[in-house]
Amino acid sequence: xxxxxxxxxxxxxxxxxxxxxxxxxxxxxxxxxxxxxxxxxxxxxxxxxxxxxxxxxxxxxxxxxxxxxxxxxxxxxxxxxxxxxxxxxxxxxxxxxxxxxxxxxxxxxxxxxxxxxxxxxxxxxxxxxxxxxxxxxxxxxxxxxxxxxxxxxxxxxxxxxxxxxxxxxxxxxxxxxxxxxxxxxxxxxxxxxxxxxxxxxxxxxxxxxxxxxxxxxxxxxxxxxxxxxxxxxxxxxxxxxxxxxxxxxxxxxxxxxxxxxxxxxxxxxxxxxxxxxxxxxxxxxxxxxxxxxxxxxxxxxxxxxxxxxxxxxxxxxxxxxxxxxxxxxxxxxxxxxxxxxxxxxxxxxxxxxxxxxxxxxxxxxxxxxxxxxxxxxxxxxxxxxxxxxxxxxxxxxxxxxxxxxxxxxxxxxxxxxxxxxxxxxxxxxxxxxxxxxxxxxxxxxxxxxxxxxxxxxxxxxxxxxxxxxxxxxxxxxxxxxxxxxxxxxxxxxxxxxxxxxxxxxxxxxxxxxxxxxxxxxxxxxxxxxxxxxxxxxxxxxxxxxxxxxxxxxxxxxxxxxxxxxxxxxxxxxxxxxxxxxx
RNA sequence: GGCCCUGUAGCUCAACUGGAUAGAGUACCUGACUACGGAUCAGGCGGUUGAAGGUUCGAAUCCUUUCAGGGUCACCA
Numbered sequence: 178x179x180x181x182x183x184x185x186x187x188x189x190x191x192x193x194x195x196x197x198x199x200x201x202x203x204x205x206x207x208x209x210x211x212x213x214x215x216x217x218x219x220x221x222x223x224x225x226x227x228x229x230x231x232x233x234x235x236x237x238x239x240x241x242x243x244x245x246x247x248x249x250x251x252x253x254x255x256x257x258x259x260x261x262x263x264x265x266x267x268x269x270x271x272x273x274x275x276x277x278x279x280x281x282x283x284x285x286x287x288x289x290x291x292x293x294x295x296x297x298x299x300x301x302x303x304x305x306x307x308x309x310x311x312x313x314x315x316x317x318x319x320x321x322x323x324x325x326x327x328x329x330x331x332x333x334x335x336x337x338x339x340x341x342x343x344x345x346x347x348x349x350x351x352x353x354x355x356x357x358x359x360x361x362x363x364x365x366x367x368x369x370x371x372x373x374x375x376x377x378x379x380x381x382x383x384x385x386x387x388x389x390x391x392x393x394x395x396x397x398x399x400x401x402x403x404x405x406x407x408x409x410x411x412x413x414x415x416x417x418x419x420x421x422x423x424x425x426x427x428x429x430x431x432x433x434x435x436x437x438x439x440x441x442x443x444x445x446x447x448x449x450x451x452x453x454x455x456x457x458x459x460x461x462x463x464x465x466x467x468x469x470x471x472x473x474x475x476x477x478x479x480x481x482x483x484x485x486x487x488x489x490x491x492x493x494x495x496x497x498x499x500x501x502x503x504x505x506x507x508x509x510x511x512x513x514x515x516x517x518x519x520x521x522x523x524x525x526x527x528x529x530x531x532x533x534x535x536x537x538x539x540x541x542x543x544x545x546x547x548x549x550x551x552x553x554x555x556x557x558x559x560x561x562x563x564x565x566x567x568x569x570x571x572x573x574x575x576x577x578x579x580x581x582x583x584x585x586x587x588x589x590x591x592x593x594x595x596x597x598x599x600x601x602x603x604x605x606x607x608x609x610x611x612x613x614x615x616x617x618x619x620x621x622x623x624x625x626x627x628x629x630x631x632x633x634x635x636x637x638x639x640x641x642x643x644x645x646x647x648x649x650x651x652x653x654x655x656x657x658x659x660x661x662x663x664x665x666x667x668x669x670x671x672x673x674x675x676x677x678x679x680x681x682x683x684x685x686x687x688x689x690x691x692x693x694x695x696x697x698x699x700x701x702x703x704x705x706x707x708x709x710x711x712x713x714x715x716x717x718x719x720x721x722x723x724x725x726x727x728x729x730x731x732x733x734x735x736x737x738x739x740x741x742x743x744x745x746x747x748x749x750x751x752x753x754x755x756x757x758x759x
Numbered sequence: 760g761g762c763c764c765u766g767u768a769g770c771u772c773a774a775c776u777g778g779a780u781a782g783a784g785u786a787c788c789u790g791a792c793u794a795c796g797g798a799u800c801a802g803g804c805g806g807u808u809g810a811a812g813g814u815u816c817g818a819a820u821c822c823u824u825u826c827a828g829g830g831u832c833a834c835c836a
Contacts, residue, residue: 210779220778222816232816257816258779301836338836475834484762492834499836528763529831555765556829563829588798610798622772626765627829639798640784641772648798656795686775693775705773705783712783719791719800737795759798 180271180685183248187219190242195227208682214253215260216682219243222257232257269668272681276665276739282687282746284328292514293329295321297522298440301338302427303347303375304566305368306434306574308557308630309524312619315752316554317522318440319620319700322750324520327695332514336446336506339424345405347371348419349398350378360426366575368430371423372566378402379567410496437578437612439752444513446506452497455505458541459490467540480536488533503534504541511545518548520698525553525625552698555627557619572632578615581636585611588638589759609754613643616753621704641708643753646744649711650755653741656723657734666731676717680736683710687743691750700751707747714740 188204203223209215221236228235236254243249243261250264275281297317300306306314317333325331338344351374360370378398385396408416435441462468463476468490470476476491490501510519521531531551538546557564564571586607589595595603618636622628638644669677683706690706714737723733745755 205778207778208775211782212780218779220817222778225816256779341836343836473834486832489834494834496834498834502836524830525764526830527836530836532763553764558829592798594796594798618771626772629771631771635771637771637785642784642798644798645784648796652796652799659795689775697776701773702775706775708783709773715799716801718795722795724795758796 183246186246186248187243191224191239194238194242195224197227199224199227209260213255213258213260214262216263216678217261219259219261220257221259265668265673268673268678268681271685272736272739273667275685275687276667276735281742282691283326286325286328286330290328290330291517292332293324293518293520294332294334294510294514294516295324295520295522296334296336297321298442299335299338299523300431301343302371302424303343304372305366305427305430307564307566308572308574308577309564311438311574311577311615312554312557312628313522313524314435314438314440315616315619316552316624316700318438318752319703319750320520320522320552320694320698322752323691323694323700323703326691326750329518332443332516333441334444334446334510335442336448336451336502338448340409340420340449340452342402342406343375344420344424345402345409346378347375348416348423349402349405350374350381351423352419354381360430366430366433367426367428368434369573369575370430371427376567434574434578437575439612446509448502448506451505451509452502453505454509455501455503456491456495456497458504458508459501462541478537478540480533480540483536485529485533485536488537500530500534500537503530504537507534507538507543507549511543516545516548518550519545520550520552522552522554524556526556527551528553550698552624554624557628557630560629560631572630577632578612581611581615582608583611585614585638585644595758606756606759609756610638610644610647610759613647613748613753613755614638616751617643617646617704620700620751621708623701624699641705643748644759646707646711646748647755648759649714650741650744650748651757651759652718653714653737653744654757656737657741660724660730660734663731663734665735667735669732670728674721676713676720677733677736679713680710680717680740683713684736684739684743687747690747703747704751707744707751710740710747711744 184204184206187206188199188201191204192199205220205223207218207220209218219239221232221239224235224239225232228238230238233254236257236259240252240254240259243259244252248264248267250262252262253260295317298306298310298314300310321331321333351371354377355374358370360367363370365373382396382398385398389396405416409420459468459476463470468476468478471493473493474495475489475493477487477489479487481487488500489498490504491497507519510516523531528551531549531553535546535549535551538549559570559572561570586603589598589603589607589610595606598606614636619628621641636642673681686706690703694700694703717736721733723737724730748755
């Protein structure tokens, strides 16, 4: 519970009472558990050392002062817990402020706002996006929106891994076995088309290894790929042309997927550019003896005194590795944006990598190194084990999105509630519902935890889901459409009902909820908040007649309207749409 | 093996970062529509928070030990 000024007021009263400066973390105010009566609860235990008396006496001493506050109506004491009831008048005021504030919960960015870069997605250009990328994209997009809502000037960026041996593999396979086929000639989406050749390469490689039967002999096809990488680095025109063509196929395919996900980046960085920056920087600091080289000319950084080992930065043949590229990218970004924060959204398999990267940046005296954060999320696993694109055991992003949309379509088709909808309208609605179900399913889980995804029965349309929330929104919308012009009203003419009170208390938490998501780098908190709000509203809807012509009608309409706005704007932060009807 | 993360109802997840009798959904069993929209609501069943110690008024949360699962320790990305 965070009503800042009330917290401060209480804190001050207690300070005065005991005539000491009580550390602010001693004043713990929490929401009252639903089993007890009260709106919020002050925990008494910490004050015992100042009151020098027993628990009950202390609680009463404090309660006696607080009960005279206008904001507080009544209290009760249970053990070391002082439960306080807010007065209806005070709640009304808070509610009024919330309703009347423009862009409630959202701070707008100003010229002196912090600039925050969020890096996410960052795909390889040799295969389509899969379920793991979906989680990455959803978290990255949501956290970007959340930082925006906190007034940051946010830039969404990615680095596209468009070069390297893995890219050459799909290129080589296409050259050898493609027979000039193209995505257009085969009517296959470009990223899937290229992905097929990546898998084909791995298959041929495996066949050749089996045929050779000697681990020490490098298969020809792999040597060819390595040769191709060297040609690429030497800018062989034929190879560059092929590379451009195939990468473009992939980009065309990915554009469609990003469009489905509703994601647009502010700036793309390409590894094919930044790896050169990285090499330059590494060599520069090699000269300054920050890095060192070994006999074979490979370049290393020694981080062993930070518990992080030695790390390779340039291969003995002078070519770049992943880390090299990431150093170059980071420098470019700082030059481009002079950011205050940079957040990398990647799977937790890269925890060690980012620890190392940040430490290296520190060693390079980048004062911005401590402004870099790693939002590390858990892997998405299938019942059959880990997803491996090399083996083709992945859930493709497009397939999954389409499956959800279709399921939603069928659900709507057979409900006969939408007889006045044409197929186009049904399709639009099923996209909103299907996409929502998928996105919410992933975002409601604490980002650092891994997700077990069972393709058969993972995603539900009932319970703690987006469709449940969307339905609540649509139903409020329906009520509101029956009474278009009502006058805002912030108080009940009788004592406020418990559900109305509960709703108002949730509504006034919205800004704080967003802040918490930002601080913990975890959108799941918002997802669960919205669910809780929707659930409480449904209870209200069932229990309390809204349009009953009574003098409380406007109060209930005002609550309904505000709930719908919080739902809509909260879901928007998560990248989820809400329909006017469903 | 070293380091990191995770173990909560049959299953999927919460628990406002140390607060009260650990809550939701789902599944299963009841009950509620001549409707402001039933993709809803109300009730029941379901727990030694992996285990054992410790810290304190108070532990799912912090510390130690231990068990289980995952990740990582590449001249892969």
